[in-house]
Amino acid sequence: MAVQALSAAATANSPLTQANAQPLAGGTTLIDLMKLDVMRPAAIVDINPLDQRWSAIDPGGENLRLGALAKMSDVAAHDEIQRHYPVIANSLKLAASAQLRNMATLGGNVMQRTRCSYFRDVSYRNCNKRSPGSGCAAMDGVNRMHAVLGTSDQCIATYPGDFAQALIALDATVEVTGRSGIRRLPFAELHKAPGSTPEIETTLQSGELISAFVIPGRWPRSVYLKARDRQSYEFALSSAAVALDVQDGTIRDARIALGGVATVPWRARETEALLKGQKFDDGLAQRAADAAFADAKGRQHNSFKIALGKRVVARALQQAVTMEI
Amino acid sequence: MSDHSSSRPSGFDRRAFMAGAAGSALVPLAARAAAQDARAPLAQDPALPVDVTLRVNGRDMRLSLDARTTVLDALRERLKLTGSKKGCDHGQCGACTVLIGDRRVVSCLTLALSAEGQEITTVEGLATNDQLHPMQQAFVDNDAFQCGYCTPGQIMSAIACVKEGHAGTDADIREYMSGNICRCAAYPNIVAAVKQAAPEIMKG
Numbered sequence: 001m002a003v004q005a006l007s008a009a010a011t012a013n014s015p016l017t018q019a020n021a022q023p024l025a026g027g028t029t030l031i032d033l034m035k036l037d038v039m040r041p042a043a044i045v046d047i048n049p050l051d052q053r054w055s056a057i058d059p060g061g062e063n064l065r066l067g068a069l070a071k072m073s074d075v076a077a078h079d080e081i082q083r084h085y086p087v088i089a090n091s092l093k094l095a096a097s098a099q100l101r102n103m104a105t106l107g108g109n110v111m112q113r114t115r116c117s118y119f120r121d122v123s124y125r126n127c128n129k130r131s132p133g134s135g136c137a138a139m140d141g142v143n144r145m146h147a148v149l150g151t152s153d154q155c156i157a158t159y160p161g162d163f164a165q166a167l168i169a170l171d172a173t174v175e176v177t178g179r180s181g182i183r184r185l186p187f188a189e190l191h192k193a194p195g196s197t198p199e200i201e202t203t204l205q206s207g208e209l210i211s212a213f214v215i216p217g218r219w220p221r222s223v224y225l226k227a228r229d230r231q232s233y234e235f236a237l238s239s240a241a242v243a244l245d246v247q248d249g250t251i252r253d254a255r256i257a258l259g260g261v262a263t264v265p266w267r268a269r270e271t272e273a274l275l276k277g278q279k280f281d282d283g284l285a286q287r288a289a290d291a292a293f294a295d296a297k298g299r300q301h302n303s304f305k306i307a308l309g310k311r312v313v314a315r316a317l318q319q320a321v322t323m324e325i
Numbered sequence: 326m327s328d329h330s331s332s333r334p335s336g337f338d339r340r341a342f343m344a345g346a347a348g349s350a351l352v353p354l355a356a357r358a359a360a361q362d363a364r365a366p367l368a369q370d371p372a373l374p375v376d377v378t379l380r381v382n383g384r385d386m387r388l389s390l391d392a393r394t395t396v397l398d399a400l401r402e403r404l405k406l407t408g409s410k411k412g413c414d415h416g417q418c419g420a421c422t423v424l425i426g427d428r429r430v431v432s433c434l435t436l437a438l439s440a441e442g443q444e445i446t447t448v449e450g451l452a453t454n455d456q457l458h459p460m461q462q463a464f465v466d467n468d469a470f471q472c473g474y475c476t477p478g479q480i481m482s483a484i485a486c487v488k489e490g491h492a493g494t495d496a497d498i499r500e501y502m503s504g505n506i507c508r509c510a511a512y513p514n515i516v517a518a519v520k521q522a523a524p525e526i527m528k529g
Contacts, residue, residue: 024439031395031434032415044392046439073428097504098489099482100416102428103435232503 015045017179017207023047025069026104028096029112037122038113038130047209054211055105059084064215068107068175072163073098075106085215086323087169087222087241091162094226097233107210110164110190110265111202115145115235116157128154129198144301145235148309149262151297155198157263158235159191164265165241166224169257172215178208187213191264219243219255220325225316226259227308236260238309240316244275251275258292261309268292271313280321282314289313377441381406382450388437396432396440397421400447408448408477412506419505422478423447429485431504448477451484460484463522464515471509479505483519484526492523 016023022030022041025048033039047054048069055069059080066075075081076092096104118124118137126135138146138156146156164187172187190202204210222243228234239259245252254275256268270291278284289310296306374389379399388403397414400406400423409432412420416434423432424446432445451458457465460480470476482505486492491501498519499512507515 024436027436027439028416028431028434031436034393035414044436046436048439097419098486098491098501099419099422099429099431099504103430232500 015043018043021045023209025108028100028104029108033113036120038120066106066213068210068212069105072101072104072109076101084218084220085222087166087219087224087243090224091166091241094224095162106163106213109161112161114157115160119157129157132199142301143299146302147261147263148296148298148302148305149266150193150264152194154196155194155263158260159262159264160235162224162226162236162239162259165239165257165259167213168265168267169241169243169255170215170219172213174210175212175214176204176208177211178205188267193264221246221320221323223316223319223323225312225319227312238305238312240313242316242320244320246321249279251278251280256292258309261305270294285314285317288317375438377438379437379440379445381445382447390437392438394437396423396435396437396445399437400432406447406449410474410477419482420475420478422481422505424481424485427488429482448480459525460522463518467514467518467521469514469518470511475505475507479515486519487523487526492519
C-alpha cells in the first residue's frame with residue numbers, strides 16, 4: 001500500500017485505476033474501516049492536494065455548486081446555504097461531531113459505508129456486502145438499526161448519511177471526473193439498492209471521483225429533521241428532508257427524502273404526489289406520511305422505525321409549512 | 326515500556342490485533358491485502374519507512390514512519406507526546422482531539438503523512454512557561470473531570486469550540502462539544518469551564 005498525492009485531476013494514468021486503490025479525502029470512513037480490517041486497500045491516493053475548485057462552495061445564481069472536497073463544517077456554516085438551503089445546512093450540521101465535520105468532505109460523506117454492526121465486525125462471517133455470498137447475519141440478528149425500505153433478501157443494511165437525503169430531495173446532479181473526462185448523473189442514480197449484489201453500492205467506475213454536486217433552484221422553505229437515540233452525535237433512527245414551495249396556502253411543489261430507514265438515499269415520491277396542489281392540514285400530513293412507508297418491511301427489532309418514520313415525516317412537513325422565510 | 330523508537334511503529338490497532346488473534350494467525354494487513362489480490366501493484370511495502378516532517382507545537386519533528394501511521398500514534402509512540410489519548414481509536418470518543426491549523430480533528434483518523442506541512446497543536450503546546458492556558462485553568466477551576474482521561478481532548482475541542490463562535494449558550498456548548506465523550510459524565514462542569522474560559526480566549 002502506498003500513500004500518494006494526486007496533484008492533477010484523474011487522468012489516463014490515474015493511480016486510482018490500479019487494483020483495489022482507494023481515494024483518501026477526510027479519511028473518517030476509510031481509516032476507521034482499515035483499522036477494523038473491513039477495507040483492505042492495496043493503495044491509498046490522497047486527493048486533498050487537488051485544485052481548489054474541488055473544494056469551492058459556489059451559491060451562484062440559478063444553481064448551487066458544491067465541490068466534492070468541501071468540508072462538511074464549511075458548507076454547514078455558509079451564510080447563503082443556511083439562508084437558501086436550510087435542508088442542506090442542517091443535514092450537515094446534525095451529522096457526526098464538530099471534529100469529524102472538520103475532516104469529512106461532501107464527496108466522502110455520500111460515499112460513507114453502512115454502520116451495520118455485522119458489516120463492521122469481521123468476526124461475523126456472514127455479510128453479503130463484505131463477503132459476497134456469505135449470507136446476512138443481520139436478517140435474524142440484532143437488527144434494530146436496520147432498514148425497512150429498499151431491502152432485499154441479501155442485505156438490510158441502512159444507508160447511514162444525512163446530506164444525501166437533501167441532495168436526492170432537491171434533484172441534485174453529481175459531477176464525476178474520470179479517465180475520459182467529466183460525466184454527470186442524477187444523484188438518485190449514484191447509489192444502488194442492495195438487490196442481489198449488496199457489495200456494489202454505487203454506479204461509480206474504477207478511477208472515477210465525484211468532483212461536485214449541483215443543486216438547481218433555491219429552497220428556503222426546507223427542513224431536515226432527525227430522530228436518534230441521543231440528542232447529538234448519533235446516526236438517524238429516522239430522518240426526513242423536506243422542501244416545499246407553498247403559495248397562498250397551497251403546496252405547489254414538495255420534495256421528500258427519508259434517512260435512517262432505507263438501504264439507499266430514499267426519495268418518497270408517493271408522498272410528494274399526495275401533497276402537490278393540496279392545502280396543508282394535519283390529516284394531509286398523516287396521509288402523506290403513511291404513503292411514505294406503504295411498502296416498508298420491518299423485522300424483529302426494527303419495526304418501530306415504521307411508526308417513528310411516519311411521525312418524523314408528518315412533523316417535518318409541519319415544520320416546513322410553518323417556518324418563516 | 327519497550328523502546329518504540331527502535332522498533333516498528335504501531336501500524337496495527339488493538340482491535341485488528343484481537344480479530345487476528347481470535348481468528349487465524351496474525352498476519353500484517355498489507356500481506357493480507359497482497360494475498361487477496363495478486364495483481365495489486367504494491368508500489369511500496371507499507372512497512373518500509375517514509376520520511377515525514379511533522380510540525381508539532383511549533384517545532385519541526387523529523388520522523389521515519391510506516392505510511393499507515395496516524396497522527397495519534399506518531400505523537401504518542403514516536404514523539405512521546407502522550408497527552409493526546411487513545412480512547413476508541415475509531416473517531417467516536419474525541420479523546421485524541423488535536424488542532425491541525427485552527428481546526429479540531431480526531432488524530433486517530435488522520436494519517437501522519439497527510440498532516441505534513443501543517444501546524445499540529447496538542448495539549449502539551451498550550452501552556453506558556455508555568456502559565457496554564459485559560460481553558461486548562463478553567464477545567465481546574467470548575468472541577469471539569471473525574472478520571473481525566475478525556476480531558477486533553479475536551480480541552481483541545483473546547484478551545485476550537487470557543488474560537489468557532491459556538492460557545493454562546495449552554496445548548497450550543499453541549500451541541501458543539503458532543504464529539505467528546507466523558508464516561509465520568511462531568512458534562513455540567515465541562516460546560517461551566519468552557520463558559521468561564523470563552524471571554525478570555527475571545528479577547529485573545
